[in-house]
Amino acid sequence: MSDGCCSTTTSLETTSLQVEHSTIEASGLPVVVIGAGPVGLAAAAQLAERGLDFLILEAGGQAGASVAQWGHVRVFSPWKYSIDAAARRLLEADGWSAPDPEWLPTGAELIDGYLAPLAKLFADKVRFGCRVNAISRLGYDRVRTNGRERAPFLIRLDDGTELQARAVVDASGTYTSPNVLGASGLPAHGEQSVEVDHALPDVLGADRNRYEGKHVLVVGAGHSAATTLLALAQLENTPITWAIRAGNATRTYGGGDADALPARGALGTRLRALVDSGRIRLLTGFYTHHVNTIGQGVEVISRDPSGHEQTVTVERIVSATGYRPDHSITSELRLDLDPVLGSTRALAPLIDPNQHSCGTVPAHGVDELAHPEPGYYAVGVKSYGRAPTFLMATGYEQVRSVVAAIAGDWEAARDVQLDLPETGVCSSNLAEAQEQRVGLATGISGGLLATPLPLVTTGSGGSCCG
Incomplete structure (x- = not known):
């Protein structure tokens, strides 16, 4: 040895x-x-x-x-x-x-x-x-x-x-081993040549200077994306764009008051309000295909399966596309x-x-x-x-x-027993989950995460990993 x-x-x-x-x-x-x-x-x-x-x-x-x-x-x-x-x-x-x-x-x-x-x-x-x-x-x-x-x-x-x-x-x-930014499971063209932050940066703490006052793109439809979006929304003069592959954000918004974990339901409720108010710009049907450095920013190009393209130019990217x-x-x-x-x-x-x-x-x-x-x-x-x-x-x-x-x-x-709650957030509407499968992107797989301290104080229900 x-x-x-x-x-x-x-x-x-x-x-x-x-x-x-x-x-x-x-x-x-x-x-x-x-x-x-x-x-x-x-x-x-x-x-x-x-x-x-x-x-x-x-x-x-x-x-x-x-x-x-x-x-x-x-x-x-x-x-x-x-x-x-x-x-x-x-x-x-x-x-x-x-x-x-x-x-x-x-x-x-x-x-x-x-x-x-x-x-x-x-x-x-x-x-x-x-x-x-x-x-x-x-x-x-x-x-x-x-x-x-x-x-x-x-x-x-x-x-x-x-x-x-x-x-x-x-x-x-x-x-x-986080997932890549590219929508097809492959790295987007140019992805390895630009700086991409992965899920759950400390937006309101140690990483604040990286994001405050900058246009930030958050990619992903899971709870880690939601957590980051809510934190970014507390920074003044910080434009926020949220990109998901699904046709709408219903899955991320979840069950609201019906969620077996109230803290998780509140997460989606607050996020929906920020999108509805225009504080967060939501891009749906966004399939990241190409990223290019342009001056001080990054151009992110989506190309969906039909060939339709969308483009957004930002200063920072947070990839919350799972692991x-x-x-x-x-x-x-x-x-x-x-x-x-x-x-x-x-x-x-x-x-x-x-x-x-x-x-x-x-x-x-x-x-x-x-x-x-x-x-x-x-x-x-x-x-x-x-x-x-x-x-x-x-x-x-x-x-x-x-x-x-x-x-x-x-x-x-072999005497295995487990009592877990049915929840609105976890796609209990299975038909909807099937329809929105292409938008499936979680943060920490196995870690359904809530928002920072000022936003969540109580909760109950089944256990969740951090």
Whole structure:
């Protein structure tokens, strides 16, 4: 082993393995959890309660490193829906007091009040600054089969360090792989030569000078776009243009008073009022095709499927077009990915945004998350691929089920239960969702986000991830 950030000493000996569906039993090796965000730390809490050895590898320098990127934003759900049950038990046993259960935390509060204390409990089992470069099987590439299930996982880090694991729980998320600005899934012509900001800049705080007094284009129809638009509207002398592919913004406006999460319903209500008043200029049917630098600005050209063009010239662009999973680290593992969403094939029909809203995704666990590679599980936001219907409570139930399976408790693993609200915002009108599919563009997939502190103070309902 090299002496990198995550160097460790593990035995190369393996015991006989018992494999059922996607669970591998081995002694002497830890379960490796990738990512120290809400779902990754919940997985660690489940492992700790079952007495299973584990190691958390976090690429960032702190717990919730991706959450910290939008620390100024409030989540839609109050604290009582944002804390994993196993994590709560461990924290309370250590003397931790839960925050006000009805309070809507910001990302920063989520870290300071929950994620950082939880990571601290796990001490040296959490290793920061450790980016996973690749995952394979020790001595086995993807082609070799005989004896494969008995080989430990081999995890290689960016610094060359290698370590071994009995199972891998990949909760690395999607935040570092945003979708492109181009409307067809390909970068717009010229996109890589202009400066594009990604979702949820701190418009009213650290990034204020980047936007105040400048004409800003926000592209995307999800909650991250709405959050940014509402913040921009508070800046004087700041023209705002909002571009979406759909023919109207009904999906983004959502359910209003009918939304099961009032804070989320209020988000759409306020946005609609700003558009109706003319404070925000809305461009519909906008398919970004080309971007050109013109003087101090950027010309953005839309070309829809019929060839019709629209053009807008702005000074700054915020791309809130969502995120996609990066499976490159698992190229030597045997994954069975749905060709559309990039989730497992078994999970895809349960989360398909053409058929399901955030509140209608059925409970699912280890069986739906299993791959042909026993012992590897992508959980949390990454498990949903490109589907924008993920909620944090879903991730907590996923890891509870997966960890139970790793522990060999198949009765608990398959007893999956999840109670999520039906909501107006999450396209409960499925016919409308189907019609507007081309306009589907969320912010943080798996993170339905509310507006900054001055705009949201209360809320209730099912849990949402930040």
